[in-house]
Amino acid sequence: MGGLASSGAEFWVFTILLAGTILLGFAAAQWRRPHSIHSLEEWGVGGRAFGNWVTWFLLGGSTFTAYTFVAVPALVYGVGAMGFFAIPFSIITPPLVFLVSTRIWSVSHRHGFVTGAEFARARFGSRGLAALLAITGIVATMPYIAVQLLSLQAVFKTMGISGEWPLAVALGLVAFSTFRSGLRAPALLSIAKDVLLIWVIIAALLVVAMSGGWGAAFHSAALRFAHSPGPGTGLLLGSSDQLSYLTLVVGSALSILVYPHALTGILAAKDLATVRRNAAALPVYCLALGLMGMLGVFAISMGILPVGANLAKGQIGDLNTVTPQLFHVTFPGWCSGIAFAAIGVAALVPAAVMSISAANLFTRSIYREYLHPRATPAQEARVSRYTSLAVKLGAVVCIFLLSPQFSVDLQLIGGVIVLQMIPAVCIGLLTPWFHRWALTAGLLVGLVVGMVQLYQIPQLSPGGRSIARAHFGGSSWPLTHLGLHTSASVYVGMLALAVNLVVVVVGTAVLRGLRVPAGTDATKQADYEADVDDPMINRLDNLLDGESLQGAGAHVR
Amino acid sequence: VGYDDIGRNGRGDDGFGNGDGFGDGRGFGNGDRFGDGGTRLLPGRRPSQAWNWLLAIPIIAPLLTPLYNRVDPQLWGMPFFYWYQLGCALLAVAVITAVYRMTRGRS
Numbered sequence: 079m080g081g082l083a084s085s086g087a088e089f090w091v092f093t094i095l096l097a098g099t100i101l102l103g104f105a106a107a108q109w110r111r112p113h114s115i116h117s118l119e120e121w122g123v124g125g126r127a128f129g130n131w132v133t134w135f136l137l138g139g140s141t142f143t144a145y146t147f148v149a150v151p152a153l154v155y156g157v158g159a160m161g162f163f164a165i166p167f168s169i170i171t172p173p174l175v176f177l178v179s180t181r182i183w184s185v186s187h188r189h190g191f192v193t194g195a196e197f198a199r200a201r202f203g204s205r206g207l208a209a210l211l212a213i214t215g216i217v218a219t220m221p222y223i224a225v226q227l228l229s230l231q232a233v234f235k236t237m238g239i240s241g242e243w244p245l246a247v248a249l250g251l252v253a254f255s256t257f258r259s260g261l262r263a264p265a266l267l268s269i270a271k272d273v274l275l276i277w278v279i280i281a282a283l284l285v286v287a288m289s290g291g292w293g294a295a296f297h298s299a300a301l302r303f304a305h306s307p308g309p310g311t312g313l314l315l316g317s318s319d320q321l322s323y324l325t326l327v328v329g330s331a332l333s334i335l336v337y338p339h340a341l342t343g344i345l346a347a348k349d350l351a352t353v354r355r356n357a358a359a360l361p362v363y364c365l366a367l368g369l370m371g372m373l374g375v376f377a378i379s380m381g382i383l384p385v386g387a388n389l390a391k392g393q394i395g396d397l398n399t400v401t402p403q404l405f406h407v408t409f410p411g412w413c414s415g416i417a418f419a420a421i422g423v424a425a426l427v428p429a430a431v432m433s434i435s436a437a438n439l440f441t442r443s444i445y446r447e448y449l450h451p452r453a454t455p456a457q458e459a460r461v462s463r464y465t466s467l468a469v470k471l472g473a474v475v476c477i478f479l480l481s482p483q484f485s486v487d488l489q490l491i492g493g494v495i496v497l498q499m500i501p502a503v504c505i506g507l508l509t510p511w512f513h514r515w516a517l518t519a520g521l522l523v524g525l526v527v528g529m530v531q532l533y534q535i536p537q538l539s540p541g542g543r544s545i546a547r548a549h550f551g552g553s554s555w556p557l558t559h560l561g562l563h564t565s566a567s568v569y570v571g572m573l574a575l576a577v578n579l580v581v582v583v584v585g586t587a588v589l590r591g592l593r594v595p596a597g598t599d600a601t602k603q604a605d606y607e608a609d610v611d612d613p614m615i616n617r618l619d620n621l622l623d624g625e626s627l628q629g630a631g632a633h634v635r
Numbered sequence: 636v637g638y639d640d641i642g643r644n645g646r647g648d649d650g651f652g653n654g655d656g657f658g659d660g661r662g663f664g665n666g667d668r669f670g671d672g673g674t675r676l677l678p679g680r681r682p683s684q685a686w687n688w689l690l691a692i693p694i695i696a697p698l699l700t701p702l703y704n705r706v707d708p709q710l711w712g713m714p715f716f717y718w719y720q721l722g723c724a725l726l727a728v729a730v731i732t733a734v735y736r737m738t739r740g741r742s
Contacts, residue, residue: 160714169723292711292712293713324700328698355735364727
């Protein structure tokens with residue numbers, strides 16, 4: 079469709095919708111305004127007062143991000159079935175949330191935690207472990223914010239807007255509204271995002287139906303994959319890809335249980351029933367994601383090429399632009415403007431939530447533990463506000479100064495290292511048996527193993543004949559490194575987690591055998607079942623230094 | 636719901652959702668020191684936590700790649716691989732909703 083008139087409509091619809099949504103973020107300051115936002119529980123987890131609908135939008139907005147909506151179709155476009163891993167991953171996450179995350183909600187409600195690292199500190203009595211977990215969480219989250227911004231940049235690129243300033247303006251506005259309103263800002267934005275997203279999905283389904291339906295799309299995609307076979311590509315999984323697919327699915331699902339931004343969304347829920355009902359409703363997002371994934375197939379059949387692609391010279395271009403290009407080419411201008419606004423808001427919501435989560439990690443497990451142990455709730459909230467600004471700035475610097483490819487690499491590494499928090503933050507919810515030093519050792523070993531394995535993975539050029547980059551080329555680690563005669567590979571995160579768990583279990587057995595003192599568990603069995611009408615009496619501060627923390631912020635009813 | 640919930644855990648039912656079976660001390664040995672939930676046991680019938688085992692269905696169904704890694708039968712032109720996994724999402728909604736309804740306390 080192209081044409082000046084239509085691309086003009088595209089630009090203006092996009093700009094007006096995005097600006098309107100960001101203004102909504104500023105309105106969040108007035109929405110259900112608390113008596114005082116000057117505590118971390120008000121600013122950082124919305125006063126633990128979000129109900130069913132807001133929690134659903136917020137969780138959907140922070141876990142089904144723009145990067146997901148841009149990267150999943152791009153992956154399916156590039157490799158086919160393997161890219162569909164995001165769908166089973168997001169299906170098995172909700173049952174796990176139902177079973178496991180309810181426990182962290184309860185214990186956090188009882189003790190006033192706003193992050194997983196604080197929980198590990200109370201459970202295993204080690205502030206060193208908590209600080210290490212906090213740093214791991216922050217390092218894993220920063221590049222995740224950066225790739226969100228890359229998705230937004232892909233939209234700008236598709237519209238032909240070059241330069242980094244539009245990105246900086248959009249992020250700056252969201253950073254400011256988050257600074258003022260805390261988690262309430264992305265919560266409101268995520269509702270707007272889903273309204274736009276529903277529009278996009280209906281429009282996409284209509285376009286697919288008008289262009290010959292899914293049958294035609296899959297048929298021509300099958301032809302392309304048959305025409306240019308490569309390792310790990312095709313409309314179905316190859317026989318040696320299944321292990322890699324499964325480990326990637328399970329690893330990604332587990333990572334949602336410990337990713338700081340996902341925890342923030344869960345902790346902001348007002349009661350246990352809200353968390354459980356949300357677990358039941360979250361798979362609805364999988365349907366949306368699945369349809370988006372299949373748009374990758376549709377993009378193949380429509381002959382979409384990413385921005386910067388030049389087949390004659392063998393350049394693949396920026397794969398992130400496949401989805402925006404598809405909308406740009408197949409939708410009328412005003413409609414692709416809506417789609418771009420949806421991607422834009424979907425990028426800014428998780429960026430805001432993630433920066434809040436990273437800031438909370440810093441405030442509770444580093445600032446309060448090491449720098450200013452007697453910080454008041456107001457001081458904590460102030461530190462978190464400024465830290466969230468710093469985190470966003472860090473992500474922008476990541477993109478502007480380093481190459482975009484570097485952000486994508488870091489995001490890959492982030493997914494692997496965040497999994498190393500599973501023993502302390504997730505399995506720790508089920509048992510206090512682990513020894514704090516074993517957990518620390520396991521975390522460190524897991525991080526090193528994960529990094530080394532990622533370093534060993536080369537990236538193959540399209541067609542798979544030569545090596546395009548020697549290191550950090552993917553997350554599927556060939557089992558031949560272990561001397562096995564197989565073409566199968568495994569997701570690095572899961573291998574590193576397995577090594578991590580072995581270290582933790584063996585280390586705990588040895589340390590307990592040697593009677594090395596374990597930390598004191600400040601939580602009780604009953605804390606893991608507590609619901610909203612339980613008194614929030616057992617605050618960590620009371621237990622540790624007998625000091626009462628006044629006005630902790632959450633709505634005690 | 637609250638105190639009743641706690642009491643339920645103290646009894647150590649046979650489900651695994653709310654920690655029973657994982658975290659109640661039988662498997663990992665924390666029950667003795669910290670299993671004070673039982674002391675708060677309030678009278679009242681609780682729905683069985685055995686319903687939580689149903690959640691294994693939406694966890695396992697999308698992991699059966701050998702079963703669904705095929706083209707036929709197709710639905711609206713989509714290979715089985717794709718629509719089966721979308722179907723799993725609907726299955727997950729149904730199962731989790733059912734488990735939620737069966738295990739929720741009186742409010």
